[in-house]
Amino acid sequence: MAARTEQDVVRSELRWSIVVGLTVGAISLAILWAGLVRFINPPSNIETIDPNSVHLSAEFNEANLGTRVENGQVVTRVVATQFSFAPQCVVVPANRQVTLRFTSPDVIHGILVTGTNVNTMVVPGYVAQVHSVFRKTGDLLMPCHEYCGLGHSQMWATVRVVPEDDFKPDADGRALCEKP
Amino acid sequence: MRSLDRLTLAHLWLSFAAFAIACVFGLWQMLARSPWPAPFFTPSNYFLSVTAHGSIMAYVLPTFFIMGFGYFTAERALDRRLPLRRLAWAGFGIGIFGVAMAVATILSGRASVLYTFYPPLTGSVWFYIGLVLVVAASWIWCAIMIVAMRDWKRANPGAPVPLAMFATVANAIMWLWTTAGVGTELVFQIIPAALGWTDSVDVGLSRTLFSWTLHAIVYFWLFPAYIAFYTMAPKAAGGRLYSDTMGRVSFVLFLLYSLPVGMHHLFMDPEHSTGFKFLQMTLTVLVTVPTLFTIFTISASMEIAGRLRGGKGLFGWIGALPWERPMVLATGLAFFMLWFGGGGGLINMSYGMNAMVHNTSWVTAHFHLIFGGTVVIMYFAIAYEIWPHVAGSPANSPARQRLQLWLWAIGMMVMTIPWHWLGLLGQWRRVAQFDYTNPLIAQWGPWVLVSVFGGALLLASALLFVWNLAQAHRRPASAVDAFSFARALHEHDRAPRVLNGFGVWNVLVAVLMLAAYGFPIAQFLIDDRPAALVHRTSGRAP
Ligand code: HEM
Ligand SMILES: [Cu+2]
Ligand SMILES: [Cu+2]
Numbered sequence: 001m002a003a004r005t006e007q008d009v010v011r012s013e014l015r016w017s018i019v020v021g022l023t024v025g026a027i028s029l030a031i032l033w034a035g036l037v038r039f040i041n042p043p044s045n046i047e048t049i050d051p052n053s054v055h056l057s058a059e060f061n062e063a064n065l066g067t068r069v070e071n072g073q074v075v076t077r078v079v080a081t082q083f084s085f086a087p088q089c090v091v092v093p094a095n096r097q098v099t100l101r102f103t104s105p106d107v108i109h110g111i112l113v114t115g116t117n118v119n120t121m122v123v124p125g126y127v128a129q130v131h132s133v134f135r136k137t138g139d140l141l142m143p144c145h146e147y148c149g150l151g152h153s154q155m156w157a158t159v160r161v162v163p164e165d166d167f168k169p170d171a172d173g174r175a176l177c178e179k180p
Numbered sequence: 181m182r183s184l185d186r187l188t189l190a191h192l193w194l195s196f197a198a199f200a201i202a203c204v205f206g207l208w209q210m211l212a213r214s215p216w217p218a219p220f221f222t223p224s225n226y227f228l229s230v231t232a233h234g235s236i237m238a239y240v241l242p243t244f245f246i247m248g249f250g251y252f253t254a255e256r257a258l259d260r261r262l263p264l265r266r267l268a269w270a271g272f273g274i275g276i277f278g279v280a281m282a283v284a285t286i287l288s289g290r291a292s293v294l295y296t297f298y299p300p301l302t303g304s305v306w307f308y309i310g311l312v313l314v315v316a317a318s319w320i321w322c323a324i325m326i327v328a329m330r331d332w333k334r335a336n337p338g339a340p341v342p343l344a345m346f347a348t349v350a351n352a353i354m355w356l357w358t359t360a361g362v363g364t365e366l367v368f369q370i371i372p373a374a375l376g377w378t379d380s381v382d383v384g385l386s387r388t389l390f391s392w393t394l395h396a397i398v399y400f401w402l403f404p405a406y407i408a409f410y411t412m413a414p415k416a417a418g419g420r421l422y423s424d425t426m427g428r429v430s431f432v433l434f435l436l437y438s439l440p441v442g443m444h445h446l447f448m449d450p451e452h453s454t455g456f457k458f459l460q461m462t463l464t465v466l467v468t469v470p471t472l473f474t475i476f477t478i479s480a481s482m483e484i485a486g487r488l489r490g491g492k493g494l495f496g497w498i499g500a501l502p503w504e505r506p507m508v509l510a511t512g513l514a515f516f517m518l519w520f521g522g523g524g525g526l527i528n529m530s531y532g533m534n535a536m537v538h539n540t541s542w543v544t545a546h547f548h549l550i551f552g553g554t555v556v557i558m559y560f561a562i563a564y565e566i567w568p569h570v571a572g573s574p575a576n577s578p579a580r581q582r583l584q585l586w587l588w589a590i591g592m593m594v595m596t597i598p599w600h601w602l603g604l605l606g607q608w609r610r611v612a613q614f615d616y617t618n619p620l621i622a623q624w625g626p627w628v629l630v631s632v633f634g635g636a637l638l639l640a641s642a643l644l645f646v647w648n649l650a651q652a653h654r655r656p657a658s659a660v661d662a663f664s665f666a667r668a669l670h671e672h673d674r675a676p677r678v679l680n681g682f683g684v685w686n687v688l689v690a691v692l693m694l695a696a697y698g699f700p701i702a703q704f705l706i707d708d709r710p711a712a713l714v715h716r717t718s719g720r721a722p
Contacts, residue, residue, distance in 0.1 A: 006670050009422065009423055009669065009670065012480070013423060013426060013476075016472075016473075016476045017473075019472075020469055020472045020473065020476075023468075023472065024465055024466065024468060024469060024472075027465055027468070027526060028462065028465050031461065031465070031533075043448065043449070043450045044450070044452060044453050044454040044457060045450060046450065046451060046452070046453055047450070048709055048710055049710065050710045051710055051712045051713070052710075052713065082715070106300070106712070106713070106715055107298075107300050107301045107712070107715050108298050108300075108301070108383060108387075110448070110538075110539055112538070112539065112540065112606065112608060114605070114606030114620065115606055117535045117536060118535075119448055119534075119535040119536070119538045119539070120448050120450065121446075121448045121449045121450065122450075123383050123384065123387065123449060123450055123451060124300065124383055124710075124712035125382075125383055125384060125451075125709055125710040125711065125712055126384065126450040126451055127450065128449075128450040129450070141606065141618075141620055143608050143611075144608075145538075145539040145540070145608035145609065145610075146298070146539060146610070147227070147293075147294050147298065147301075147610040148301065149301060149715070149717060150223050150224050150227060150292065150717065151223070152223075152227075152610065152611070152612075153223055153226075153611045153612040153613055153614075
């Protein structure tokens, strides 16, 4: 690089600044594309719930947990608590949009479903909601991925993805995991 | 000069001793997570260990290194005695007391909350108070750096503050802003809860305050590496810094853009809306700018050195560099790791792609590579470079120093490449033990074992590092040339005022922080968010 005079230095810096500007622009576009065009949506619903009475709430009481078809929509509700999930297994149909809703009555947890883009923090006081479409059938792991106490490592559940035809909710619209 | 040497020496030894011990914990954790058995394994020992390892690596190693290096820089770059030296020693005393308090509490098993705290989980209050003391010690350092620069400017009106000191003060100011978040969280939320004064915590608020600190703290750790890139590596290579102005611009940009971006750690959180997540993501993209500037300026500086040494052609200058010098070698290895780490970082910061990797091993691997790799290898190189001036005689032979640096870089690649891959396979972080009888998990086994091997190389390198430094104390003091930082290709006797101080930049930081964090924090105070009951890890009352 010729850098005999100050002008040379400044000129090369300006050229490089343009390269940097273009790179940063391209990165921003790629991120926007991934976020907006592809089906990816982090939980940003800001829905609050009293963590001390989760089990008494209309939505997250025990009889309403797991998967349920409501107005044609598949909704799965799970409570994450030290150190297990309720329920420990949820069933969902393949190739249909599923809405997953989580909350915690005690400390911070988080979940991911292996091999999918389902990932959210579960923060006491809030309902975390994500949507996904599961393409492959079979059992997937759904571990708690945020440290929540000494039993954290044992805290995981199963997401059972079944072919659409085998997904048979009962008269109430509920679908449960069958014993493996 | 001797007493200053002792001040820096005390800080660096505290930093490195804690680091070496934490590496032992690290390797043990690796073993625990692998298909192989680990001695003394219990889940509570695991989380005790991760709390110790994480707290030392994140709070002790970098903080005391930066303080020690800062005192050194203030005296050598400004070429005058350090002001307030007594206060500096008092700060060190407070700091070491805080470290002892925090570490003892962790080892007693009553603070296994990990270095990120995450209330409503709470541990013993002594852990938090110990860390607050460490932060208080670092604030004393910040004040001394600011005073040192101010005194020098008074004595040299209009002259440009030497780049190394300018950058150090930029870091001190950034750190004052940075610690406001976690400091507020500790003092107003966590410590009252740990003491039993309050029985619930607004978790959304606490996560938001912590995120205020969480990104900028990474740049606090990174600054010394960049200071070495700009003001030490070009000289070690036998050349000059291509552009002093570019350095100033980069350091100012770090100050500006490290802070209003912390919410990218909360992309997967339910307590914030899409709007602010997007805003902070956009600002995050701008953080790449100073790093790209740095890559350019340092490559150009190295090219000058290579050509001066007879390097020809487009890439011939690279081979002509004096790679046998530890500072040059470390810079090369750091850049190499930065390529991989930077690429990974782009994925993390993408709004959507983050869902693929959030809280998986990918993240742990990423920060080991970029912080443990790129940054810490420069800490090693800086220590070797300044050791003759600090300890009175040089560290072990350059050959041993090079061996140690190579071991670190290779170990880091061997450990983190499979670790990244495991994250993509869905391995989640912060787990004491995996059930390798599960077929899904069994396929991870071989990759985890490769990581364990990488971790063993790292531990060997860490011990060799400490050994190399210790050798200096076994030799009589030797005469060394005066220390100096790299000079710029074109030197000026004036600098534009905005690039010679921080007044304007502080105002801009305040504006950016208000825009980025004003509403996200205020929302918790405006509407009543449900609070969560405090949970003690120890199960005991405070
Ligand atoms: C001998 C070298 C090292 C080994 C073998 C090692 C290994 C590990 C392991 C196994 C974990 C736990 C991961 C988990 O449970 O998900 C961990 C966590 C961590 N390590 Fe290291 N590490 C080493 C060096 C370093 C260095 C040099 C740094 C930084 C300077 C560092 C910073 C951290 C931090 C901040 C955590 C986070 C703990 C948490 O998730 O709460 N480590 N390390
Ligand atoms: Cu957990
Ligand atoms: Cu960050």
